[in-house]
Amino acid sequence: MRALLQPSATGWMVAITPEWLSRMPPPLPSGSSTTTAAATRRTTASPGRAAAGPTGLSAEELAARCDADADALFRLLRGLASVGLFAEDAPRRFVLTPLAELLRSDVAGSQRQVARMLGGEHYDAWANLLHSVRTGESAFRHRFGEGIFGWYGRNPERGAIFDGAMSDFSHVAIQGLLAAYDFGGISHLIDVGGGRGELVQEVLRRYPHLQGTLFDQPAVVAPVLVPDALEGRFAVAGGDFFTGVPSGGDAYLLKHILHDWGDEACLTLLGHVRAGLAPGGRVLILEQVIEPGNAPAPGKLLDLNMLVMTEGGRERTPQEYAALLERAGLQLRRIQPTPSPISVVEATAA
Ligand SMILES: C[S@@+](CC[C@H](N)C(=O)[O-])C[C@H]1O[C@@H](n2cnc3c(N)ncnc32)[C@H](O)[C@@H]1O
Numbered sequence: 001m002r003a004l005l006q007p008s009a010t011g012w013m014v015a016i017t018p019e020w021l022s023r024m025p026p027p028l029p030s031g032s033s034t035t036t037a038a039a040t041r042r043t044t045a046s047p048g049r050a051a052a053g054p055t056g057l058s059a060e061e062l063a064a065r066c067d068a069d070a071d072a073l074f075r076l077l078r079g080l081a082s083v084g085l086f087a088e089d090a091p092r093r094f095v096l097t098p099l100a101e102l103l104r105s106d107v108a109g110s111q112r113q114v115a116r117m118l119g120g121e122h123y124d125a126w127a128n129l130l131h132s133v134r135t136g137e138s139a140f141r142h143r144f145g146e147g148i149f150g151w152y153g154r155n156p157e158r159g160a161i162f163d164g165a166m167s168d169f170s171h172v173a174i175q176g177l178l179a180a181y182d183f184g185g186i187s188h189l190i191d192v193g194g195g196r197g198e199l200v201q202e203v204l205r206r207y208p209h210l211q212g213t214l215f216d217q218p219a220v221v222a223p224v225l226v227p228d229a230l231e232g233r234f235a236v237a238g239g240d241f242f243t244g245v246p247s248g249g250d251a252y253l254l255k256h257i258l259h260d261w262g263d264e265a266c267l268t269l270l271g272h273v274r275a276g277l278a279p280g281g282r283v284l285i286l287e288q289v290i291e292p293g294n295a296p297a298p299g300k301l302l303d304l305n306m307l308v309m310t311e312g313g314r315e316r317t318p319q320e321y322a323a324l325l326e327r328a329g330l331q332l333r334r335i336q337p338t339p340s341p342i343s344v345v346e347a348t349a350a
């Protein structure tokens with residue numbers, strides 16, 4: 001097969017050859033259009049409405065309820081039905097499929113906010129992938145003129161969707177993590193950059209002896225309430241993890257944090273964690289660890305997302321974690337896989 005990326009007068013272009021198309025599994029050429037279609041407000045508005053009855057609703061009925069053009073909405077739903085999101089049970093009538101159920105907010109495992117996140121600024125930034133590939137720089141900054149977390153701070157509506165998407169991801173990964181990793185020997189767990197705190201709260205529910213602290217940006221933790229059942233055991237703190245983190249934990253959890261940043265920024269953050277770590281404590285880095293070879297691994301595509309969306313962020317190999325941790329005065333002890341693609345990279349003071 002000829003190279004897909006070829007230099008041209010205007011830069012790099014994708015050479016779509018018949019051979020390439022014939023090798024491509026059906027959903028892939030339309031991956032971006034599927035994401036956008038799934039994230040369209042009309043689509044994310046549709047599931048609840050289509051759930052109105054077992055026979056579903058016609059495109060015309062749906063269009064009237066969500067202010068859309070009936071024929072365009074029909075074509076949107078027909079396209080999505082072709083990849084398993086909705087099903088056209090009778091001509092122009094659509095019902096939910098199990099995949100579409102995940103676009104509802106009121107179901108276990110909902111991925112509604114993930115769909116809304118991916119179809120927004122992520123999609124706009126990904127349109128600038130070429131900039132990242134050519135320069136190594138953030139496509140997000142190229143498109144929006146600033147880093148992603150600052151942008152979310154100035155666009156709180158989108159920031160809330162991002163925080164909700166992180167919660168959606170966490171809900172899927174938490175049970176596997178709890179099954180694979182024993183938190184029993186820990187007294188005080190501090191979740192650094194823990195978003196809305198679903199993970200640390202679930203660990204506290206599972207281990208009644210444990211104290212937990214959620215630490216994230218003030219605006220992110222502002223809506224987080226301490227549930228009655230965790231009163232006295234769960235604290236919430238706001239701040240900047242590049243300035244400092246709460247001290248005294250004998251375990252610091254960093255889930256999907258280091259992959260947002262380049263090595264130098266990670267060293268600043270890990271330096272604060274190392275300084276706060278109680279004697280004998282451990283650092284638990286939850287990330288998708290990259291292994292060699294060509295085996296399918298979602299982390300390799302997530303790594304591309306980090307290239308596009310962040311400044312210097314990346315998924316790392318075991319060797320890269322070992323080297324980074326050593327520079328931070330920490331030592332990699334083991335990497336514990338979990339049933340989800342996320343592993344626990346465990347480190348202690350060197
Ligand atoms: C990719 S999210 C991961 C959230 C959570 N750990 C999870 O896995 O669902 C990164 C988190 O880092 C937080 N964050 C980014 N910059 C920060 C900073 N300077 N200080 C504290 N938290 C920060 C964000 O608010 C966000 O919640």
